[in-house]
Amino acid sequence: MFPMLWQTKSGLFRSTLLWEYTLPLVVIGLLAAGFIFLIILQWRDLSRRVGTGTRWGLCVLRGLAYVLILLILLNPTLMIQKVLRLLPSLAVVLDTSNSMALPDAQNREQGQDPSTSRLDHALKYLRTGPDSPLETFAKNYQVKLYQFDETARPLSAPDLETLEANGHTTDITGSLITLLEENRATPPAGVLLLSDGGHHGSETGLDYLRQANLPVVTAGIGQPETYQDIHVASVQAPSLTFLHYPVTVQATLHIWGYPNTRIPVVLKRAGRAVSTQTVQVTPAASEYQVTFEVLPEDIGEFTYTVSVAPRLGEALTDNNTKTFPISVARDKIRVLLVCGSPTWNYRFLRQAFKHDPSVDLISFVILRTPSDVVNVPESQLSLIPFPTRRLFTQELHNFDLIVFENFSFQSYFPWYYLENVRNYVRDGGAFAMIGGRLAFAQGGYAGTPIEEILPVTMRPDRNDYRALPQRMVLTPEGMRHPITRLASDPQENERVWQSLTDLDAINLVARAKPEATVLGVSSGRFAGSPTAPLLAVQRFGKGRTLALMTDYTWKWNFQMAGQLDSNQYYLQFIRQLGRWLIRDPGLKQVRIMADATEFPLGSEVTGTVKILQDDYQPAAQATPTAQLQTPSGIGQPLSLVPTQNPGEFEYRFGADDAGLYSLDVKADIGHTTHEANRLLLRVSNLGGEQQNAAPNHALLKDIADQTGGTFFALDDPARPPLSSLVDFFGGQPDYKVLEEYRQRIRESFPVLMLILACLAVEWWWRRRVGLF
Numbered sequence: 001m002f003p004m005l006w007q008t009k010s011g012l013f014r015s016t017l018l019w020e021y022t023l024p025l026v027v028i029g030l031l032a033a034g035f036i037f038l039i040i041l042q043w044r045d046l047s048r049r050v051g052t053g054t055r056w057g058l059c060v061l062r063g064l065a066y067v068l069i070l071l072i073l074l075n076p077t078l079m080i081q082k083v084l085r086l087l088p089s090l091a092v093v094l095d096t097s098n099s100m101a102l103p104d105a106q107n108r109e110q111g112q113d114p115s116t117s118r119l120d121h122a123l124k125y126l127r128t129g130p131d132s133p134l135e136t137f138a139k140n141y142q143v144k145l146y147q148f149d150e151t152a153r154p155l156s157a158p159d160l161e162t163l164e165a166n167g168h169t170t171d172i173t174g175s176l177i178t179l180l181e182e183n184r185a186t187p188p189a190g191v192l193l194l195s196d197g198g199h200h201g202s203e204t205g206l207d208y209l210r211q212a213n214l215p216v217v218t219a220g221i222g223q224p225e226t227y228q229d230i231h232v233a234s235v236q237a238p239s240l241t242f243l244h245y246p247v248t249v250q251a252t253l254h255i256w257g258y259p260n261t262r263i264p265v266v267l268k269r270a271g272r273a274v275s276t277q278t279v280q281v282t283p284a285a286s287e288y289q290v291t292f293e294v295l296p297e298d299i300g301e302f303t304y305t306v307s308v309a310p311r312l313g314e315a316l317t318d319n320n321t322k323t324f325p326i327s328v329a330r331d332k333i334r335v336l337l338v339c340g341s342p343t344w345n346y347r348f349l350r351q352a353f354k355h356d357p358s359v360d361l362i363s364f365v366i367l368r369t370p371s372d373v374v375n376v377p378e379s380q381l382s383l384i385p386f387p388t389r390r391l392f393t394q395e396l397h398n399f400d401l402i403v404f405e406n407f408s409f410q411s412y413f414p415w416y417y418l419e420n421v422r423n424y425v426r427d428g429g430a431f432a433m434i435g436g437r438l439a440f441a442q443g444g445y446a447g448t449p450i451e452e453i454l455p456v457t458m459r460p461d462r463n464d465y466r467a468l469p470q471r472m473v474l475t476p477e478g479m480r481h482p483i484t485r486l487a488s489d490p491q492e493n494e495r496v497w498q499s500l501t502d503l504d505a506i507n508l509v510a511r512a513k514p515e516a517t518v519l520g521v522s523s524g525r526f527a528g529s530p531t532a533p534l535l536a537v538q539r540f541g542k543g544r545t546l547a548l549m550t551d552y553t554w555k556w557n558f559q560m561a562g563q564l565d566s567n568q569y570y571l572q573f574i575r576q577l578g579r580w581l582i583r584d585p586g587l588k589q590v591r592i593m594a595d596a597t598e599f600p601l602g603s604e605v606t607g608t609v610k611i612l613q614d615d616y617q618p619a620a621q622a623t624p625t626a627q628l629q630t631p632s633g634i635g636q637p638l639s640l641v642p643t644q645n646p647g648e649f650e651y652r653f654g655a656d657d658a659g660l661y662s663l664d665v666k667a668d669i670g671h672t673t674h675e676a677n678r679l680l681l682r683v684s685n686l687g688g689e690q691q692n693a694a695p696n697h698a699l700l701k702d703i704a705d706q707t708g709g710t711f712f713a714l715d716d717p718a719r720p721p722l723s724s725l726v727d728f729f730g731g732q733p734d735y736k737v738l739e740e741y742r743q744r745i746r747e748s749f750p751v752l753m754l755i756l757a758c759l760a761v762e763w764w765w766r767r768r769v770g771l772f
Helices: 026-045 052-074 118-127 133-140 157-163 172-182 204-212 342-354 387-396 413-424 449-453 476-479 490-498 554-564 568-581 697-707 723-728 749-769
Strands: 005-006 011-019 076-087 087-097 141-146 150-155 193-197 214-221 229-234 240-242 248-257 262-271 274-282 289-296 300-307 321-329 334-340 357-365 401-407 430-434 472-474 517-520 532-540 543-550 590-594 598-599 604-611 625-629 635-638 646-654 659-669 672-675 679-684 711-713 733-742
Touching: 011 204, 026 052, 052 749, 087 118, 087 133, 087 240, 118 157, 118 193, 133 141, 133 723, 141 157, 141 172, 150 172, 172 193, 172 204, 172 554, 172 697, 193 697, 204 697, 214 697, 214 723, 229 300, 229 321, 248 300, 262 289, 274 289, 274 625, 289 300, 300 659, 321 659, 321 679, 334 342, 342 357, 342 401, 342 554, 413 430, 413 449, 413 532, 413 543, 430 449, 430 568, 472 476, 472 490, 472 659, 476 490, 476 517, 543 568, 554 568, 590 659, 590 679, 604 625, 604 659, 604 679, 625 646, 697 711
Parallel strands: 087 141, 087 193, 193 214, 214 711, 240 321, 334 357, 334 401, 401 430, 430 543, 598 679
Antiparallel strands: 005 011, 011 076, 076 733, 141 150, 229 248, 248 289, 262 274, 262 300, 300 321, 472 517, 517 532, 532 543, 590 604, 604 646, 625 635, 625 659, 659 672, 659 679
C-alpha cells in the first residue's frame, strides 16, 4: 500500500506499507469486536458514576490502548527498498540500404544542399536540438538503435557519425522479425522505423508482425510525388528460338515523375538498334508494357538489350537497360537421304527419321536407273527425276546431314559432285554412308573424295558385300559413345546390344583409319582378321562422318517391335546417330557448366569445364583455353584450374559488373581443336536497390496499420510531436531491488510504551476521581 519514491544522494528509494498479520484476520476482527463491546460497557458503567468529560477521557484512553494492541496484531510493516529504475525499451530502426544514399528532389526546391541524402534527413531528424527524438526517448525509454538492409543489426550511438547507406537490398518485414526474435525475452514497447519504404523481400512477414502485438510507427523518408526515374523492370523473351520465326519480346517499364511525356524504348542486338517503340506516359499509371517483334536471320548466341535513354532528373540511370540472351537455331534438322533401291532398310530408316519431329527429311529413292527401258515419254512418267545438279551444287549447304544408303553415284552425277560433298563436310557438314550392294567399294567409292572423308579404307576389289550372318559387338569405345548408348547403365546397355539379332550381310572394308573411332565390330572372323569394323566414325575438317557397313539394321526394328512391343531402341539409335553427326550441343566434347543460372553483383561466378575424348572418356591430357568477355565488351583470358577429376577444370571470376558475361572454351583433343557452346552468364543486382529506389510510403502505411502503429512523412510540417509519440508508445518502468529492509510496528518499543502510558494515565485518572 501507498508506494512512494524518493531520490537521495545515495540513490533511488521506494517505500511500501505492508500488513504482516500476527494472527489470522478473522481472529483480529473478533478481538476488535470484543474491544468495541468493552468500550461500550465501560461507557455505560461510567455514565452513572462520573461526569461527561471524565467519561470521555477514560474511554478515549482505553480505546487508544485497544487500537494500539490491534495495530500490533495487524503488524503494519514499512518496507524500504533501494532500487534501480529500469526504463522500458524502445527500438529505433534506421534504413541503411543503397536507396537511402540518394538525394531528395526536394533539396533543390527548398534551397538545401543537393547532395543531402535520405539518410542525412533521417539522422538530422533523430539528432537535431536538445529535445531531439533520441534525447526525448532516452528520458522515458531504454533506446535500442538498429540499422537494417537485408537484415537488422544493432547500432551504437557513436556509429551514427559514420553511418553509410550501402546495403544491396532491403527486407523491412524480415528485419523487423529479426528484431523481435532478438528481443523475445524483453519485447520493446514499440518500434520507430525510419525508411523510404523500398522493400525487396517477402511480403509474408506482415502476418507475423500483426500477431506479435508490437506497434510500429513508420516515418516515411523521401517524396514519392517528386521522384523521377525510368526502370526497365523485366523482359520476357524465349531463351531459344528458331531461324526465320518471329519472336515476341515484351518489356515491362516502371516510370515515375514524367507525366504527359513520350519516351522512346529501343531494342538492340549487339549494340545495334533493331526496333523502337514509344511509351506515352500518363499521370494515372506507373507501369507500362512494350512489345517488340524480332525476326532472327542468323544462327548463334545473341545478346539483346532493351534500353531507355537517361533523362534529366533521373534518380538512377543504371536501371534504364535490361540485357538478355537469345539462342537462334534451325527450326528443323534438314536431312538429305539418298537410297539406291527401295528396301526394308530404306523403309525403316526413313520412318525413323520421320519419327523425330525436329527432323525435316528430304529423301530420294532410285526406282529406275538410266539403263531401264521405258516405253512411254519422259513427260508422262509420274516419277520425278533425281535433281542432282540442284542438290549437289546449289542446295548442299542447306542440309545438316547427308546420308547415302545403298547408293552408287556412278550413273547419276559426275566426280566433282563428290568433291562438293567433301568440301561440305570439311566446312562443318555431316555425312553418313550405310552399306548394301551399291555402297562402299561395290558402289564405286574406292579412291573417291567420299573415301577420303569416311572413317574406313575400302578394299581394292569391288566385291566387298558378304552375305554372312554377323552380330555387331560393341568395342570399349562403343560402350561409351553417345551413338551406341541405348541405356544409361553400362551393364544394361551391353545387355541390350547382346540381345539384338544377327545382321544377314555386311560390307567388308579393308580397315578403319587411324584417326577413326570404331564403335562396333563383327562377331566373326574375316580374311584372317579377328573381326571386321561394322560401325565407325571420325572427324574430317570441321565436320563429322559415319560408316555403317550393313544394310540389315532394319531387322533390329522388327525384333524390338516383336519382343518388346516397342522399337524405341532402333529409333534411339538412328536419332543419336544423326544428333552426333550434326554436333548436337548436348553431345559436345567440351562442355561448360555454371553453378547457378544467375549470379548477384559483387559475388563470385563459378563453374566447371568438362573435356571428353573421341570415345567420350574424360580427356586427362587436354589443355583448354578460355576467353571471357565482360558486359562492357572487354575480352580477357580466364584461368582454368584442374580438379581432382580427370578432364575437369574449374573456373571462377568476380562479378564486378551487371550484365551478360560470355565464356568461350577451346581444347585440343587428338590433334583437333574442339569448341564448347558459348555460355552466357547473367550477373544482376539481385537486391534491387540500384533498380528500384522509389519511395514506397504506401507500404509503410500498411505496416503501421497492420501492427497498430501510425505513419507520418518525415518532411510533413504537421508530423506528430515527440510528446504524442511518447504517449503513444506508453510503457511503465520496472525497478530492480538493490537493497531492502523492513520496519515492523510490533518490533517498535515506543508503541509498547505508548500502550502502557495510556493504561497508566487511565489508572491514575480513575484513582483521582475516586473510582478505586
